[in-house]
Every structure is written in structure tokens, then in C-alpha cells.
Amino acid sequence: MALVCxxxxxxxxxxxxxxxxxxxxxxxxxxxxxxxxxxxxxxLPPPIERALEAADCLIGLTGSCGAPTYSRAVKHxxxxxxxxxxxxxxxxxxxxxxxxxxxxxxxxxxxGNRLAAIWREAEHIHITSPAGTNLSAPIGGEAVMVECGFxxxxxxxxxxxxxxxxQMPRAGAAEGVVVVDGPIAxxxxxxxxxxxxxxxxxxxxxEGGSPQATELKQIVQTIRDADNIAxxxxxxxxxxxxxxxxxxxxxxxxLVHVAIGDNIFYGGQVESPVHMDMVIYQPxxxxxxxxxxxxxxxxxx
Numbered sequence: 001m002a003l004v005c006x007x008x009x010x011x012x013x014x015x016x017x018x019x020x021x022x023x024x025x026x027x028x029x030x031x032x033x034x035x036x037x038x039x040x041x042x043x044l045p046p047p048i049e050r051a052l053e054a055a056d057c058l059i060g061l062t063g064s065c066g067a068p069t070y071s072r073a074v075k076h077x078x079x080x081x082x083x084x085x086x087x088x089x090x091x092x093x094x095x096x097x098x099x100x101x102x103x104x105x106x107x108x109x110x111x112g113n114r115l116a117a118i119w120r121e122a123e124h125i126h127i128t129s130p131a132g133t134n135l136s137a138p139i140g141g142e143a144v145m146v147e148c149g150f151x152x153x154x155x156x157x158x159x160x161x162x163x164x165x166x167q168m169p170r171a172g173a174a175e176g177v178v179v180v181d182g183p184i185a186x187x188x189x190x191x192x193x194x195x196x197x198x199x200x201x202x203x204x205x206x207e208g209g210s211p212q213a214t215e216l217k218q219i220v221q222t223i224r225d226a227d228n229i230a231x232x233x234x235x236x237x238x239x240x241x242x243x244x245x246x247x248x249x250x251x252x253x254x255l256v257h258v259a260i261g262d263n264i265f266y267g268g269q270v271e272s273p274v275h276m277d278m279v280i281y282q283p284x285x286x287x288x289x290x291x292x293x294x295x296x297x298x299x300x301x
Contacts, residue, residue, distance in 0.1 A: 001017075001021045001026055001027065001028040001029070001055065001056075001057045001058075001059065002028070002029050002031055002051060002052055002055040002057070002058045002059070003017055003018060003028055003029070003030045003031065003059050003061060004031045004033060004044075004048060004058065004059070004060050004061060004062060004067075004068045005030065005031070005032055005033070005061040005062055005063075006032060006033050006034065006035050006036070006062045006063055006064050006065070007032075007034075007035050007063075007064075008035060008062070008063025008064045009061045009062060009063045010061070010063065010091070010092065010093045010096070012093065013061060013088070013093060013096055014030060014061050017059060017061075018030060029051065029055075031048050031051055033045050033048055033062065033067070035064045035065075036062075036064050036065035036067060037064075038186065038219060038223060038273070038274060039223060039273050040065075040273050041064075041065040041066060041067065041070075041186075041273055041274045041275070042065070042066065042067050042070040042071055042262050042264075042271075042272070042273055042274065042275060043067055043071070043273070044067045044068065044071040044073060044074070049071070049073040052073065052074065052077060052083060053077070053082075055083060056082075056083065056084070056154070057083070057084055057085070058074065058083055058084070058085040058086075059085065059086045059088060060085065060086070060087050060088060060089045061088050061089065062089045062090070063089075063090060063091075064090075065089065065090070066087070066089045066090060066185075066275055067089075068085070068087065068089060069085070069087040069089055069157070069265060070262050070264065070265050070275045072264050072271060075264050075265055078155050078156075078157060079155070080155075081153075081154040081155040082154060083154060083155075084151040084152070084153060084154050084155065084156045084157065085151055085156075085157045085158075086151055086157075086158055086159060086160055087147075087157065087158070087159040087160075088159065088160050090185070090247055091161070091247050092245070095161055095245060095247055095248055096160065096161070098241075099161065099239055099240050099241040099243070099248055100161035100162070100163060100237045100239050100240035100241070100248055100251050100252070101160065101161040101239075102239050103161070103163060103237050103238065103239040103240075105148065105149040105150070105162070108148040108149060108162070108163045108236055108237060109146075109148040109149065109150055111148070111236050111298075111300060112146040112147070112148035112163070112164075112165050112236055113146060113148075114300050115165045115234065115236065115292060115298075115300060116144045116146045116165050118287055118290065118292060118300070119139075119144045119165060119167060119287055119292075120144050121287075121288075122139060122140070122287035122288045122290070123138060123139065123140035123288060124136065124137070124138055124139060124140070124287070124288055125137055125139050125167075125169065125232060125285065125286070125287055126285070126286040127178075127232065127256060127258070127280070127283055127284070127285050127286075128283070128284045129179060129181075129256075129280050129281065129282055129283045129284070130281075130282050130295075131179040131181045131193050131280070131281065131282075132177060132179040132193070132195065133176075133177060133178050133179045133280055133283065134176045134177050135174060135175070135176040135177065135178050135198060135258065136174070136175055136176050137169030137170060137173050137174035137175070137201075137229070137232070138169070138170045138173050139167055139169055139170060139287075140170075141170075142167050142168050142169070142170060142266070142267060143167065143168070143266060143267045144165060144166075144167045145157075145165065145166045145167065145265075145266065146165055147159050147162050147163070147164050147165070147166065148162055148163055148164075148165075148236070149161075149162040149163070157265075159251075161237065161240065161247075161248065161251060162237065162251060163235060163236045163237025163240065163251040163252075163253070164233045164234060164235050164236060164237075164250065164251050164257075165233065165234050165236065166231050166232060166233030166234070166266070167231070167232060167233075167266065168230060168231055168232075168263045168266035168267060168268050169201070169229055169231075169232055170201075171201055171228075171263070171268055171269070171270065172200050172201040172202075173200070173201050174198050174200075174201045174229040175198060175199060175200070176198055177195060177196070177197055177198065178195070178196040178198060178258050178278070178280070179193050179194070179195050179196075179280070180193060180194045180195075180196065180258075180278040180279070180280060181193040181279075181280065181281050182246070182249055182255065182257075182278070182279025182280060182281050183244050183245065183246035183249055183250075183278075183279050184212065184216065184246060184276060184277070184278045184279070185246050185259075185275075185276040185277045185278070186274075186276060187212050187215050187216060187276075188212060188244065188246075189212075189244045190208065190210050190212040190213060191210035191211070191212060192208060192209060192210050192213075193208065194206065194207070194208040194210070194212065194213045194216060194278075195207040195208060196220075196260075196278075198229055201228065201229050202227045202228060202229070203220050203227040203228075203229070203260060204227075206220055219274065219276070220260065223261070223272065223273055223274055224272055224273060225261060225262070225270050225271070225272035226260055226261045226272055226273075226274050226276070227260065228260060228261060228262075228263060228270045228272060229258065229259075229260060230259045230260055230261050230262060230263035230266065230268070230270065230272075230275060231257075231258070231259035231263065231266055231275075231277070232256065232257075232258055232259075233250060233256065233257045233258075233259070233277070234255075234256055234285060234292065234293060234298070235249075235250060235251045235252045235253055235254065235255045235256070235257070236251070236253050236298065237251045237252060237253055238253045240252035240253065246277055246278075246279060249279045250277050250279050253298055254283075254293055254296040254297055254298050255279055255280065255281065255283065255296065256279070256280045256283040256285060256293065257277040257278060257279050257280065258277075258278050258280065259275055259276060259277045259278065260274075260275075260276050260278070261273075261274040261275045261276055262274065262275040263275075281296065282295050282296040283295075283296060
């Protein structure tokens, strides 16, 4: 077991997981990487990349970044069926112990598999919201990811807390408008909704008068491939709170998140220093002509 953390990690959870690993008769190694700023959020240090080649399980606990999840080296080990992982990155101790952490994960997995079965048959996704989101993309043939708390086989990845199904829209093909009125990774909750205009799978403008809009615009304009539409995810966890924490809210049942930046984890070829989830409230989602989320209510029957 490899436990990857950084100076911003909740070390009480790192040590608790180490103790639990040992109590089960397994061995662990705690690997500490540097804090990562915006320009290197997905980079693992080479010594940690090499160490993971000898591991069979990974738990990412970094507080400053998502590198244990989004690193190309980790994706390579997933694809080779040499590693399985739980992502606990960029989360507080409260996120590990309250809200979405207390869900019925067996039930979540059933719902996740049901939604994924519908999603895999679809060719097109369309997302709207009262705030003005109107985003469309072809999706046929792209991998659908079920993250509902279980990574029991090599090549699988889940998170904790957890509860979502997600997919990379076809690269270079998403069109429309994303209006973000929920929390954004690394930035927080915008004072007012932020509008992103999307053409050919890329963000062409970021509009809004808040400090958060200014920060997001700078990231999109200055960080390599941060303008890429990388992921669309639907939350399924009924225990998640609306508390302004993007890791909690993006898993909340009936909320949608759209991510920009790196899409390597989802099977794409766009490698960016960032992968930033942005939460959308009261979404409606159509997979082809089937409504799977209606104004924030999940529809699986």
C-alpha cells in the first residue's frame, strides 16, 4: 500500500489508514511529495512514480493537488492492471467523516452501475441549467467511469467520499455555454455565476465580475491546455452536503460538474497541469433523448 501525501494533507487520516493497513497484515509506505502550485497540480515527483511501480494499492491524500489521481504515470499503471486506487485528495478531515462519507456505498454502486449502463449506450450529451448552461457534446465510444467507493480489482479507481459517474466528452467537440454557480476546484464558490463559452471543445472566453472569475480567466489563458473541456460528471450521493466544498458538492446527488484541463485519466490525450471541476446547480441532463437528471433530480427508472 502506498499512501501519497503532502504538507497540506490531513496527517491524522494518513496515520489512521497506515494503522488499518498494518492491522490487516499488509505493509504500507508513506510517500510525501511537495506542495504543488497551479502550474504543476498533476505532477508526481519521479521517485514517487517509480515507487508506485512496486505497489499494488494507492491511496492519494494530497491536500494541495490531485496528482495521485491525474498523473499520467498512475494512469499507465491502471491501464496495465498493475494498480488500484482510492482518491482522497484535496479533502478535509470533515469530508472524510461527515456528509457524503456516511452514505450507503453498496446502494451507491448499484445506482452508479445503472447510470453507467445508460450512459454507455448514448451517443450525445446535453446539459442545461436555470443559470444559463447549455452545453452539448458527442460522447459515443468514450470510457464511462463509475466512482462509487469501490476499487477492488487492479485497474480500478474510486474516491472517498464518493458517488459519481463521469466521462470525457469527445475531444474537440463540445459546444455551447457553461454557467458555473457552484464551487470550483482551487478557487471556491464564485460570488456571482461565471460564464464560460465553449467552441470545438475549448473555452474561448470566461465572463464574470467576481474575483473568482478573474482567477479562473487567468488560469484558462495562461496554463497550458487549461481551456480543454475534460470531463462531465453526475453526482449520485444523497448524503453529500451543499457546503461550498467542491469535493463534497460534485458528488452530491443531482448536481453536475464540468471539468477543464487534463483528460488523461478519462482516456484522452490532453495533458495539462490542472484538472478543475466546476459544479452546476439544478442541471438537466439528456443522454440522447433520455433525461437522466431533471432539474437536479436523478432519473434512473
